[in-house]
Amino acid sequence: MAATAPHDAADEATAVHAAGGVSRTMRILVPVIMLALVVIAWWGIVIAYQIPRYILPSPADVAVAMVTDWPILGRSLLNTLWTTFAALALALTGGVALAILMAQSKWIELALYPYAVILQVTPIVAIAPLILIYAPSTEFALLLCAWIVAFFPVLSNTTAGLKSVDHNLLDLFQLYGASRWRTLWYLQIPAALPFFLAGLKIAGGLALIAAVVAEFAAGSAGAGSGLAFRLLESQYRLNIPRLFAALILLSLTGVVIFAMTSLVSHLLLRRWHESALPRDR
Amino acid sequence: MRPGGAQAAALASSPSAAGETPADGRAGAPIVRLAGVGKRFANGVTALAGLDLTVRQGEFLSLLGPSGCGKSTALRIIAGLADPSSGTVEWSRDTGGGVPGAHDIGFVFQEPTLMPWATVFANVWLPLRLKGVSRHSARDDVMGALALVGLDRFADAYPRELSGGMKMRVSIARALVTRPRILLMDEPFAALDEITRQRLNDDLLAIKVRLGTTVVFVTHSVFESAYLSTRIVVMAARPGRLLETIDVTAPLPRGQDFRMSALYHEACEETSRALQAAIVTAGDSHL
Numbered sequence: 001m002a003a004t005a006p007h008d009a010a011d012e013a014t015a016v017h018a019a020g021g022v023s024r025t026m027r028i029l030v031p032v033i034m035l036a037l038v039v040i041a042w043w044g045i046v047i048a049y050q051i052p053r054y055i056l057p058s059p060a061d062v063a064v065a066m067v068t069d070w071p072i073l074g075r076s077l078l079n080t081l082w083t084t085f086a087a088l089a090l091a092l093t094g095g096v097a098l099a100i101l102m103a104q105s106k107w108i109e110l111a112l113y114p115y116a117v118i119l120q121v122t123p124i125v126a127i128a129p130l131i132l133i134y135a136p137s138t139e140f141a142l143l144l145c146a147w148i149v150a151f152f153p154v155l156s157n158t159t160a161g162l163k164s165v166d167h168n169l170l171d172l173f174q175l176y177g178a179s180r181w182r183t184l185w186y187l188q189i190p191a192a193l194p195f196f197l198a199g200l201k202i203a204g205g206l207a208l209i210a211a212v213v214a215e216f217a218a219g220s221a222g223a224g225s226g227l228a229f230r231l232l233e234s235q236y237r238l239n240i241p242r243l244f245a246a247l248i249l250l251s252l253t254g255v256v257i258f259a260m261t262s263l264v265s266h267l268l269l270r271r272w273h274e275s276a277l278p279r280d281r
Numbered sequence: 282m283r284p285g286g287a288q289a290a291a292l293a294s295s296p297s298a299a300g301e302t303p304a305d306g307r308a309g310a311p312i313v314r315l316a317g318v319g320k321r322f323a324n325g326v327t328a329l330a331g332l333d334l335t336v337r338q339g340e341f342l343s344l345l346g347p348s349g350c351g352k353s354t355a356l357r358i359i360a361g362l363a364d365p366s367s368g369t370v371e372w373s374r375d376t377g378g379g380v381p382g383a384h385d386i387g388f389v390f391q392e393p394t395l396m397p398w399a400t401v402f403a404n405v406w407l408p409l410r411l412k413g414v415s416r417h418s419a420r421d422d423v424m425g426a427l428a429l430v431g432l433d434r435f436a437d438a439y440p441r442e443l444s445g446g447m448k449m450r451v452s453i454a455r456a457l458v459t460r461p462r463i464l465l466m467d468e469p470f471a472a473l474d475e476i477t478r479q480r481l482n483d484d485l486l487a488i489k490v491r492l493g494t495t496v497v498f499v500t501h502s503v504f505e506s507a508y509l510s511t512r513i514v515v516m517a518a519r520p521g522r523l524l525e526t527i528d529v530t531a532p533l534p535r536g537q538d539f540r541m542s543a544l545y546h547e548a549c550e551e552t553s554r555a556l557q558a559a560i561v562t563a564g565d566s567h568l
């Protein structure tokens with residue numbers, strides 16, 4: 001049990017606020033200028049070396065592909081988003097529910113935790129073909145794959161959080177005859193919140209990755225295909241501008257998910273948790 | 282293990298061996314009586330052996346002794362947070378016989394032990410909340426308890442915004458909010474600086490007198506115990522047992538005058554001597 005290290009809540013959260021001491025405008029301006037420089041350099045290289053667009057398209061080619069292929073890409077984006085967020089939602093409910101269940105009884109933990117670990121340590125690409133055989137539909141298989149991957153960080157972090165309650169506070173609750181339910185609700189769940197939120201941030205990123213990986217494994221076409229399929233398809237057809245466009249959409253999705261989970265975490269912890277507080281000097 | 286902890290208690294040179302009502306009639310009927318209480322942990326450590334101790338209504342009782350002599354263990358057994366391996370804990374009939382109601386006891390730990398996610402108000406509300414009292418109905422009691430410790434203006438602050446001494450005050454307010462008959466404190470001021478500590482000592486005595494609460498107070502400090510207590514119990518280690526009882530017969534609350542008085546110095550001297558004896562008795566290198 002102890003072999004699986006819980007993802008560190010504090011490290012996760014401090015990373016977001018590491019850039020303290022820089023003014024707000026600079027915080028936006030510096031990355032924007034950097035992005036502009038990269039795009040200009042990219043463009044410059046493409047023109048200078050006359051690289052054909054089926055090897056490296058120029059930023060303009062990618063932008064054109066993004067606009068003209070939007071009907072296809074947009075639908076695929078929606079599919080990927082749906083898989084990712086549905087898997088994330090299920091992972092959150094499932095992970096938290098199982099963590100709470102395991103916190104109630106050592107026996108349940110002994111019985112279930114090994115399977116959670118096995119699911120986690122087996123590479124998802126290796127299980128995906130099996131899941132594709134047994135699942136009633138491809139959508140379902142993709143969802144299942146993404147869920148398996150996103151579920152574990154939520155489970156393991158929440159479990160660690162529920163256990164990390166100050167023993168004196170537990171004594172205090174016992175002294176006042178608190179029921180198990182009230183101890184869970186007033187003490188264990190708030191104490192586990194920072195851990196859970198660190199798990200959420202990891203799970204958000206993993207859900208997207210797993211959704212893409214599973215789709216690579218499935219390789220399916222049709223109405224339900226997501227951005228990963230568009231990537232493969234563009235590669236086969238040497239439609240590199242579209243490939244880049246799909247890739248950019250995927251990255252943006254990842255960034256937005258990270259920003260959203262960080263924001264949720266910040267909003268929930270800013271009143272009291274060290275990780276969300278500025279250090280006064 | 283040393284045989285016959287109970288005998289050791291009988292040997293103690295107690296000025297008021299029978300433990301009957303000390304001066305001013307402050308100490309009254311027994312509230313809780315430990316008889317021959319022993320505690321052996323699963324790892325084989327005998328923390329207590331044959332501890333006899335009676336806590337009386339209205340007294341301020343200090344437990345003093347070398348580290349590891351079982352002071353915290355004794356306090357936890359009184360609170361019902363640990364079960365004795367031998368002997369009995371008997372509560373007086375008017376606390377409802379065997380087991381006291383959950384709110385007859387207040388407990389203050391060495392650390393403030395506050396919930397960091399909750400405001401000062403919510404932290405103090407906790408004991409009542411666990412009893413099912415709504416925020417609204419608890420309001421007067423909570424604000425009253427905060428006023429007792431002088432923190433009613435900080436009800437909406439979070440623990441991180443408070444100093445160490447203020448956090449300890451919140452912890453005391455939380456223990457008092459149920460108006461417990463007996464307040465158990467385990468080295469509550471050990472982590473504070475001397476000035477804060479003295480101020481909290483005075484405030485604690487004032488509150489104790491005002492509410493008539495009985496206090497059992499664990500400390501390492503001879504001076505603190507002599508200043509606060511109406512009775513000091515010195516314990517010896519390995520196994521933990523009662524070595525000597527010292528009565529301090531000055532009325533509560535006390536002040537700077539008391540610190541200058543001969544009575545205080547006598548009490549300090551006597552306690553200090555008893556503590557020395559306790560350390561010698563322990564006689565080994567565990568300290």
Ligand SMILES: Nc1ncnc2c1ncn2[C@@H]1O[C@H](COP(=O)(O)OP(=O)(O)OP(=O)(O)O)[C@@H](O)[C@H]1O
Nearest residue numbers: 322323324326328347348349350351352353354355
């Ligand atoms: N949960 C436990 N398991 C095993 N041994 C314990 C446990 N709690 C306390 N002990 C042992 O029991 C003895 C008494 O401990 P206790 O904490 O009551 O001492 P104390 O008088 O409060 O010491 P201190 O002044 O240092 O706080 C010690 O030897 C300690 O190692």
Ligand SMILES: [Mg+2]
Nearest residue numbers: 352353354467
């Ligand atoms: Mg102790």
